[in-house]
Amino acid sequence: MIRRVIQRLVSGIGALLVTIVLSFFLIHLAPGDPVTTFIDPGMSVADIERVKQNLGLDRPLYEQLWRWGGQLLQGNWGVSTTSHQPVTTVLADRVLPTLLLTCSTLGCILILTLILGVVSAYWAGSWVDRGIALVTTVGLAIPSFWLGIVLIGWVSVRWNLLPASGYADPMLPVGSWEWTGSIAQHLALPLLTGTLGGLAMLTRYYRHGIRKEMGSLYLLAAQARGLPRHRVLAHALKNASLPLVTLLGMELPGLLAGSYMIESVFAWPGLGQLGVNAAFSRDYPVLMGILMVSTLLIVVGNALSDWLGQWVDPRVRRSS
Amino acid sequence: MAMLVSGCMGPSSTHTQHVLRLRLAGEPSVLNPLLITDTGSSAVASQVFSGLVRFNEHLQLVPDLATHWVISDGGKRLTFYLRRNVTWHDGHPFTSRDVLFTFHTLLDPRTNTVRRSDYMVNGKPIRFSAPDAHTVVVTLPQPFAPLLYRMGMEIIPAHRLQGKDINTDAFNRHPIGTGPFQFDTWRPNHYVKLKANPHYHGGKPRLKTLLFRIIPEYNVAKSALIKGDIDILEGVSPLDIPAVTRRPPLRVVTYDEWLYSYMGFNLKNPHLSNPLVRRAMVHAVDRTVMVKAVLYGHGRVAHVPISPLSWAYPRQVTPISFDPNTSLSLLKQAGYVRRQDGWWYKDNRRLAFTVLVSKGGKAGPKNAEIMQRYFKSVGIQLTIQQMEWQAFLKVITGPDDPKAFDLCILSWSLSPDPDAYSIWHSSQYPKGFNFVGYRNQRVDQLIESGRLVNDQATRARIYHDAFRLIAQDTPYLFLYYPRTVTAVNRRLTGLSQPGPAGLLVNIEQVDTK
Numbered sequence: 087m088i089r090r091v092i093q094r095l096v097s098g099i100g101a102l103l104v105t106i107v108l109s110f111f112l113i114h115l116a117p118g119d120p121v122t123t124f125i126d127p128g129m130s131v132a133d134i135e136r137v138k139q140n141l142g143l144d145r146p147l148y149e150q151l152w153r154w155g156g157q158l159l160q161g162n163w164g165v166s167t168t169s170h171q172p173v174t175t176v177l178a179d180r181v182l183p184t185l186l187l188t189c190s191t192l193g194c195i196l197i198l199t200l201i202l203g204v205v206s207a208y209w210a211g212s213w214v215d216r217g218i219a220l221v222t223t224v225g226l227a228i229p230s231f232w233l234g235i236v237l238i239g240w241v242s243v244r245w246n247l248l249p250a251s252g253y254a255d256p257m258l259p260v261g262s263w264e265w266t267g268s269i270a271q272h273l274a275l276p277l278l279t280g281t282l283g284g285l286a287m288l289t290r291y292y293r294h295g296i297r298k299e300m301g302s303l304y305l306l307a308a309q310a311r312g313l314p315r316h317r318v319l320a321h322a323l324k325n326a327s328l329p330l331v332t333l334l335g336m337e338l339p340g341l342l343a344g345s346y347m348i349e350s351v352f353a354w355p356g357l358g359q360l361g362v363n364a365a366f367s368r369d370y371p372v373l374m375g376i377l378m379v380s381t382l383l384i385v386v387g388n389a390l391s392d393w394l395g396q397w398v399d400p401r402v403r404r405s406s
Numbered sequence: 407m408a409m410l411v412s413g414c415m416g417p418s419s420t421h422t423q424h425v426l427r428l429r430l431a432g433e434p435s436v437l438n439p440l441l442i443t444d445t446g447s448s449a450v451a452s453q454v455f456s457g458l459v460r461f462n463e464h465l466q467l468v469p470d471l472a473t474h475w476v477i478s479d480g481g482k483r484l485t486f487y488l489r490r491n492v493t494w495h496d497g498h499p500f501t502s503r504d505v506l507f508t509f510h511t512l513l514d515p516r517t518n519t520v521r522r523s524d525y526m527v528n529g530k531p532i533r534f535s536a537p538d539a540h541t542v543v544v545t546l547p548q549p550f551a552p553l554l555y556r557m558g559m560e561i562i563p564a565h566r567l568q569g570k571d572i573n574t575d576a577f578n579r580h581p582i583g584t585g586p587f588q589f590d591t592w593r594p595n596h597y598v599k600l601k602a603n604p605h606y607h608g609g610k611p612r613l614k615t616l617l618f619r620i621i622p623e624y625n626v627a628k629s630a631l632i633k634g635d636i637d638i639l640e641g642v643s644p645l646d647i648p649a650v651t652r653r654p655p656l657r658v659v660t661y662d663e664w665l666y667s668y669m670g671f672n673l674k675n676p677h678l679s680n681p682l683v684r685r686a687m688v689h690a691v692d693r694t695v696m697v698k699a700v701l702y703g704h705g706r707v708a709h710v711p712i713s714p715l716s717w718a719y720p721r722q723v724t725p726i727s728f729d730p731n732t733s734l735s736l737l738k739q740a741g742y743v744r745r746q747d748g749w750w751y752k753d754n755r756r757l758a759f760t761v762l763v764s765k766g767g768k769a770g771p772k773n774a775e776i777m778q779r780y781f782k783s784v785g786i787q788l789t790i791q792q793m794e795w796q797a798f799l800k801v802i803t804g805p806d807d808p809k810a811f812d813l814c815i816l817s818w819s820l821s822p823d824p825d826a827y828s829i830w831h832s833s834q835y836p837k838g839f840n841f842v843g844y845r846n847q848r849v850d851q852l853i854e855s856g857r858l859v860n861d862q863a864t865r866a867r868i869y870h871d872a873f874r875l876i877a878q879d880t881p882y883l884f885l886y887y888p889r890t891v892t893a894v895n896r897r898l899t900g901l902s903q904p905g906p907a908g909l910l911v912n913i914e915q916v917d918t919k
Contacts (some may be wrong), residue, residue: 118796121520122803126443129823129830130523131837137518140573168435168444170518171780179594235625243629250629251621256597257421351619355595362622363433363595368796 093390094392098385105381106374110151113373119143119165120368141167149180163378164371168364176360181379183253184356187349188341190273191280195337199285200327203292208319210297218289228287230344234279234351241275248274251353280344284337289386291333295326328399335391339384408683419761423918424614425635426543426898429627433595433620433777438578439560440512440519449599450618453913454495456607458486458505458542463911465715465822467554471500471561471584472542481549481860486557488540492607494563495588501538507564511553511572518573549858551865555823560585586611586914595620595881612900612917631656637895637906637918644702650893657896660889661904662715665819666708666892667769668882669761669777673843674808677757684880685726686736690784691777692728697886700772705890708884710873711818711826715906717862718824718869733784750785759789759812764798770815773885790815807836808843815885824869827853830876844881862878 089403121137138144154164163173201220226232242250249255254268267273289327299322308318342358349358357376364372427481434447439771442448458472470487512524513531515521525532532553533545546553561720567575581589586608587600598618602611619636621627628646631639632653637704642650642658650656671678671687678684693707709725712718734744742750742757750757761777763770771792778788793801801811818829827834831853834840857867877884892900892909900915902908910916 116796117794117800122799127519127818127839128524129520131518133522136515136522137520140516140518165574170436170441172579176594197827235623238626238629243632246633250633250635251623251626252619253593253596255421256591256593256599256617256619257425257615320542351623351626353595353619353623353626355593355620359433359595361620366795367435 094389098389101379106378107151109152109377110154110374111147113370114147114150115367116368120370133357134308154371163375165237166364166369166372168367168369168372172209173371174224176372177375177379178358180355180357180360183354184307184342184345184349184358186269186349187273187276187280187354187356188345189279191345192194192269192334192337192341194277194281195284195288196334198281199288199292202285202289203296204319204323205392206289206301207293207296207322215293222286222289225282225284228283228289230279230283230347231351233282234275236347237275237279238352248263250274250275251351253353272354276348276354279351280348283344284341288330288333288337290324291330296322299323299326331391331394331398338387339380342380342383418481425617425918426435426613426615426916427617427619428616428638429547429630429636429640430620431596431622431624431627434592434598434618437581437589437592437598438562438572440517440521440562441578443520444839446618446620450600451560451583452585453587453600453616454581455562457560457683458488458559458587459554459912461558461822463905463907464725465905465907467558470558472507472557475554475557477554477860481551481858482546484544484546484554484557486544487543488542488605490540492584493605494565494584495582495603496563496566498563498565500561500563500584502542504561504564504676505542506536507568508561511567512559513564514572514794516573521559525553526558527553538663547656548693549860551584551857551860552823552825553820554860555821587616590615596714606914607854610915611914613913616913631893631895634895637898639893640805640890642891642893644704645890647891649664655896656893658891658893658905659732659909660704660891662713662906663819663888663890664715664906665817665868666711666713666771666823666887667815667883667885668708668711669773669813669815669841670802670882671880672809672812672814672841673845673881675759675812676801677752677755678812680740681774681880682689682736682740683742683757684883686733686740686784687786688880688883689729689733689736690786691780691883693885694728694774696773698774699776700769701886705888708886710877710884711829711882712824712869712873713820713887713906714888716820716822716824717763717866718873720870721872726880730780731785732861737785744785748785749787756787757785758789760789760791761813761815762798762811763790763792764795765792766795769888769892773815802841803839809836809841814841817888824865825853825857826869826872826876827857830872842881844876844879846875846879849875869870 119138121134124155142150155374165172166176169176202218206218242248249272253272254265258265258268266338305318305322308321345356346358346361348354349356350362359375360372364376430446430449432446434450435444436442436447437451438453439451442451456470458470459467460470462468469491471492473489474487476485488502494500509525510871512519527547527550530547535543537543566582567577579592586603586606588603590599590601592598597620600616602614604610621630627636627639630636634655647658653657671684673679697703697705697707709723710720737750742752744750756763761774763774771790778790781788802814803810828839828904830844830849832838832845832850835843849872852868856868856872859865894909897919899917899919902911
C-alpha cells in the first residue's frame with residue numbers, strides 16, 4: 087500500500103514537472119510580451135525596452151525558466167507583471183469563488199445525474215427517458231457562453247428574478263448575512279449554466295450502467311426470487327456507480343476549463359477570469375501559477391478517484 | 407414567489423442614492439499613475455489623483471493642483487504655482503516636495519514606467535526644482551511645447567512612497583491621492599469602490615460613493631445597464647440604441663472620440679512605394695459607405711491624421727474623393743497593365759496585397775471586407791489576414807526593416823497635444839510607431855519646429871502645413887473619426903457636456919436624483 091502511494095506520488099510529481107516545463111516554453115512561444123500589450127503613440131520604444139530589461143524579459147528563455155524555477159523552489163511564485171502583486175496573493179484572492187462555483191456545480195451535477203440516470207433507466211424507452219435524453223443533450227450542445235447570456239436576458243433582465251453578474255452586491259457589508267445571501271443569488275445563474283452543460287455525459291453513464299446491471303444474472307435471479315423492482319434497482323445502482331468514481335476524476339479538468347467561460351460571462355471573480363486576462367496580457371508568472379494549480383488539482387483529483395476506485399472495488403485492487 | 411424574490415432583489419434606493427456605478431471592461435492592473443498602461447486603471451486613478459493641470463470638456467488645459475503657471479526664458483523654463491491648503495487623503499499637506507518626488511521617480515530608470523521619455527528632451531532629462539513649498543520650476547535643455555500637456559501627470563505622495571520600491575509597494579493597490587474620491591476597497595475582478603473626499607480642493611463631491619463594477623462581457627454590461635445595476639455604459643453598439651432608449655430611465659448621448667482609424671501602407675513595399683498606386687487605392691474606396699456600414703453612421707470620413715476637434719486641424723484640405731475612374735487612370739499612369747484576368751500587373755507582378763487585421767475588434771475585419779470589394783472592382787487584389795492582437799503588434803512594431811506586412815488596419819487615439827513626432831518623424835522607423843516607414847524631410851522639420859514654440863497660433867500654422875503634406879503623401883488611407891455612443895441613466899445629474907473627455911469631467915458636481 088505504502089509502495090503504491092509512493093509510486094503514485096512520484097508519477098504525480100513527474101507529470102507536474104513535465105507540464106510545467108512544457109507550458110513554460112509554450113506560453114513564451116506565443117508572440118508578444120507583458121510590456122507591449124498595447125501601443126500608444128505617447129510611449130517610446132526606449133521605455134518599453136527598459137521596462138522589459140527591468141522585468142528580465144530580455145534574457146534567454148532557458149535562463150528565465152531557470153530563474154523562475156529557482157525562485158519556485160524557495161516558495162516564491164514570482165510577481166505578476168500586470169498588477170505587480172505576488173502571484174500567490176493574486177491566486178489566493180480568486181481561489182475561493184472558483185472553488186465555490188466548481189464544487190457546487192460538481193455537487194449539482196452528481197445529484198441531478200443520479201436522479202435523472204435512475205429515472206431514465208427505470209422507465210427506459212418511455213417519453214420520460216426520451217425527454218431527459220433530449221434536455222441533457224441540448225444542454226451539452228449549447229455553448230455555455232451563449233446559454234449564459236440568454237439566461238441573463240430572460241431570468242435577470244426580463245423577469246428580474248436574479249442578479250445579472252458579479253459575486254455579491256458591492257454595497258452590502260462584507261461578511262454579513264445579507265452579503266452571504268447575495269452571493270447565493272449571484273451564484274444561481276452561473277451554477278445553472280455550468281450544471282446544464284455537464285448533465286448529459288454522467289446521466290448517460292448512469293442509465294447505461296444501471297440497464298447493464300439489471301440484465302446481469304444475479305439481478306435476474308433476484309427478480310426471479312420475487313424481489314420488488316425498486317430493491318433490484320438499488321442493487322444495480324451500487325454496482326453501476328463504480329465507473330463513475332473514475333469518471334469524476336476526469337470531469338474535474340473539464341469543469342475547471344468550463345469555468346473559464348462561465349466566469350467571464352457572469353463576471354465571476356475567480357481563477358478563470360484571471361486566466362483569460364493573464365493570457366491576453368501575457369502575464370507569464372500568473373499564467374504559470376494558474377497552470378500549476380490546475381495541474382495539481384487534476385493530478386490530485388485523478389489520484390483520489392483511482393484510490394477511491396480501489397477502495398470501493400476490490401477487483402481493481404487485486405489487478406493492480 | 408417571483409414578486410417576493412424580485413422585491414428583495416431590486417436595487418433599493420438607500421443603496422444607490424448618491425452612488426455612481428460605472429462599468430470597467432477589465433480588471434485594473436495597478437492604481438499608481440506612474441505605472442498605469444491600461445484604460446481601466448486610469449479611469450479609477452483619475453478620480454483618486456490630481457495633476458498640476460487637467461483638461462476641461464473642450465480638452466483645454468485648466469489649473470488643478472497648480473493655480474497658474476508662467477513660461478519664461480524662451481520656453482525653456484516653466485514655473486508652476488501650487489494651490490495652498492491641499493491635503494492628501496490621509497490628511498498630510500500637499501507641497502512641492504510631492505511634485506518633485508513624482509517627476510524624479512518617473513525619471514528613475516528603475517521605475518517600470520513607459521512615460522519616462524515624456525520628460526526627456528533629446529535624450530536629456532528635464533530638471534525639476536522647488537524654490538519653496540508652493541512653487542515648482544521646470545527647466546528644459548531646449549524649448550519643448552508638448553511638455554505643458556504632459557504636466558497633467560498625476561502627483562503621488564512623497565511622504566508615503568519615499569524610499570519604497572515604487573514597482574511593488576502596497577500603495578499601488580491602496581492609493582492615497584488628492585483627487586475628488588479616496589480609495590475604499592478593491593475586490594479583484596469584482597469591483598473597486600471609492601468614497602468622496604470631503605476636503606477635495608475642487609469642492610466636496612455630491613456623490614458619496616463611486617463604484618466601478620468589472621464586467622468584461624459587453625452583452626452582460628448592457629443587461630446590467632437595462633436592469634439599473636450600472637448608470638453609464640460607454641461604447642454602446644449603435645444596433646442596441648433602440649433597445650436602450652426604449653427603457654424610460656435611459657438616454658443615449660453621442661460624442662466624438664479623440665481618435666481616427668486608418669489603413670497603413672507599408673511604404674517599403676515595391677508597389678506601395680509608388681504614390682500613384684496609393685492614391686489610386688484611396689480613390690477606389692467610398693469611405694462614406696464604410697461610416698454607414700461599420701459605424702452605422704456614427705462617425706465621419708477622415709482625411710488628415712488629426713481630430714477635427716483639435717486646433718491643429720487644417721481647415722483647407724483637398725479630400726481625395728471616391729472616384730474609381732481616377733483610380734484606373736492613375737494605375738495606368740503608374741505603368742500598370744490590366745490583363746484579361748481583371749487584375750493589374752507591372753513587371754509580371756500582380757497588384758495584390760495582404761491586409762493585417764487584429765482579431766479583437768469587430769470594425770477591423772469588417773473594414774477589410776468592404777475594402778476588398780472596392781479594390782476588386784478596380785482590379786486590385788486584397789487578401790485579409792486576421793491575427794491575434796499581440797502577434798499583430800509583433801509584426802508591425804518589431805525591429806525588422808522591411809516589415810512583414812503590406813497593409814494594416816488600426817486606429818490611433820491621440821493626445822490633446824498635436825505633436826506628431828512618434829508617428830510621423832522619420833527617426834521613428836524601423837523602431838517606433840512610424841511603422842509604415844514614412845519619410846518626408848519637410849514634415850520632419852515641421853514636426854521638430856512644432857515642438858520648439860509655445861504660441862498656439864504659430865504652432866497651429868506649423869501643424870496645418872505638416873498634416874496637409876502628410877495627407878498629400880497618402881502614407882495611410884484615412885478611414886474615419888468614430889463617435890462614441892454612451893447610454894446614461896436619467897437619475898444622474900451634473901454630468902458635463904458630452905465630448906471626447908467623457909461625461910465626468912466635473913465629477914464633484916455629479917449626483918443622483
